[in-house]
Amino acid sequence: MSQDSTSQTPQYDVEIPSREAMLEVITKAIKPVPYQDIISHFKLNDERQQIGVKRRLRAMERDGQLVYTRNDAYGLPDRMDLKKGVVIGHRDGFGFVQLDEGGQDLYLPYHQMQLVMHGDRVLVKAGSADAKGRREARVVRSLSDEKREIVGRYFFEQGLSLVVPDDTRQGQDLIIPPEHVNGARHGQMVVAEVLARPSRRSSPLARIKEILGDHLAPGMEIEVAIREHGIPHEWPDNLKREADKIPDEVLESDKHGRVDLRKLPLVTIDGEDARDFDDAVYCQPDGKGFRLWVAIADVSHYVRPGTALDREAHGRGNSVYFPQQVIPMLPEKLSNGLCSLNPQVDRLCMVAEMVIGARGKLMEYSFYPAVMNSHARLTYTKVAAILEGDPALRKEYDAVVPHLESLQQLYKVLRQARDRRGAIDFDTVETRFIFNAQRKIERIVPVYRNQAHMLIEECMIMANVAAAQFVEKHNGGALFRVHDLPDEDRLMAFRMVLGELGLTMPIQGDPTPEDFAKVLEQVADRPDRELIQTMLLRSLQQAVYSAENRGHFGLSLAAYAHFTSPIRRYPDLILHREIKRILSETLPGMPGLEGKHVYDESALGELGPHCSHTERRADDATRQVDEFLKCEFMQDHVGDEFEGVISSVTNFGLFIRLNDLMIDGLVHISNMTQEYYHYDADRHLLVGESSGKVYRIGDKATVKVASVSLAERKIDFELLAVEHSSAALPPRKRVDLKRSRGKGSERGKGTSRGGKPSGKGSGPSRGKRSDGKGNKNAKKHSGKKSGKGPAKQKKRRS
Incomplete structure (x- = not known):
């Protein structure tokens, strides 16, 4: 055996063939290879070697590399037309397999879903299409043998203990043996650890691992979302010990040799309730253009590669902002203290100093470590009022008013440049929850961006562009913010x-x-x-992090990278380290370049998907909480009437978005006028067969709140009136009137009859209908989260 074809097993201190070597043998064979043939091929006479090979083969089975056949042989999944993927459950009991290779999802009927759980990795064999055109799949084996934790509500009924999962995509209740109840009380929210996976004859078994508290207790929706989405929320002990050693204030020795910007009138501009300030700005005229300083907290000075702080920041990936609560990427000692650019205190920073031409073009830039002292902590509201001429505020902040006016002039220039290059400018209205003392929502109010928000956004975009160009110029390795062409x-x-x-x-x-x-x-x-x-x-497309620079479509930029938020985004921290590494090579001996790190191609190849995943995880968790809170708010409005617009048309009804509240709910087709309806999937229309009425996106609607389900996070409306865009179907194309009674076709044109409930309504469309949102993945492609701290909104710093 060659040296590279074997590896040593510590349990037996013997050499056995590597995975690669055994895969090569099985790949060359024309049929699956029996275990004894593998043993004979590698001439393994030692019993310990044979046991080691058997265990390695089983591990390769678990990882989906091999399949153990009924003839006691090992084959390759690809040669057996087997595919790997992730199970996506549906609350109605069926599911789908999202394939690793991409393409159309495979359909898992109810009896197949009894063998697996939502979120499992599986090996499946694709079959033929069913009557509805869905290609079915058969589960060959689950690749998720590790223990799972599921959040749900504990019940004790008729002598049986069970947990009903909060996520309705988990279609099976968990049975809790008496010895594993661990003090849970009927109705409480708990975290259950799966002990035995489901089979055709038995439900999954689990034990109560953690008791979260009473159902519907204030803040319980956040506790549930944190655990359902696997968001790290507790600091390990070794990190606490490490953080305790960090000084409370900036050491004089750390300031030595850095560029001293303490007299430069840098200011922070953030939301009213922000607590961590990671960027400060200052601008002055420079010839016909401007000179802009963007100072960013030097997190990399304190969070060094390989430390417990760095490992935890990597695992978290980013801070997660819930209403009135934040799960930070870094401990509060850093995020709200030493790395926060608080006013009137010295802070270490990394600076992007830029010269911007009269037409908004980035002419020059330089990066360097510095020490700064913020001259003022300003808010978006105050800055907007100052720029609009508020006399009291202009007097209070008279020392910085001229600099704010320079920033305003720069913003106008950058805005014109943005318009010229054709960047997409979204100006969507967000909402904010206003809570009372009992943490119940009093009202939901729209939040509008003012000139100060947009001013800061343009400054941050310019710094991010400069950072991306700097890294590319020096052939550095970091993560770019990539936004691809639309699908x-x-x-x-x-x-x-x-x-x-x-x-x-x-x-x-x-x-x-x-x-x-x-x-x-x-x-x-x-x-x-x-x-x-x-x-x-x-x-x-959804914006992602990637080591490969493919440009940013939405911003119409050739190179873009996140530099401005290292307190709450790990990719920014990676970029700071790379900038320091480049500076240490181009400016040898320059102080303040500690924290640099070399990321090779392999490491960046893993970091990009990881950081994109943690970002999506945070978005999904915050969306889930928002949906729950909106449902909770609407519970007090059952029977009330609202004005809205049709936001989505499906084969099972209309989604209506309420004006101002930005809350979506469903008008199910079974509750509409007593006639047949035909769904045109291509044009997103629902057409009444007898009346000829056309329901389309954008039609104004008056609805009454019929019911609210907190458990399923959905709101049902009753349609009172619609202001139709057209009285009849447009003549240029007739809808295919193929009729299906009951459930409509979920993937094309379908028909349902109002007044007769069509089954569960939605048919097997993937995912949970959360809060009545037709598409839960709508997402801003750029922008950093805003409002830092409790009850904060999301920033649009791209």
């Missing part, structure tokens, strides 16, 4: 919807950001502009 299918669907709304989006060749920007110009004065912006967002 063709989603783009086509969006253009079809625009056509139904009387709008056009002419595209010659590949779409450009300017094409989308022109659509937003067309709808600027329309009452349904928020809805159209949301649909536009859904047509775009």
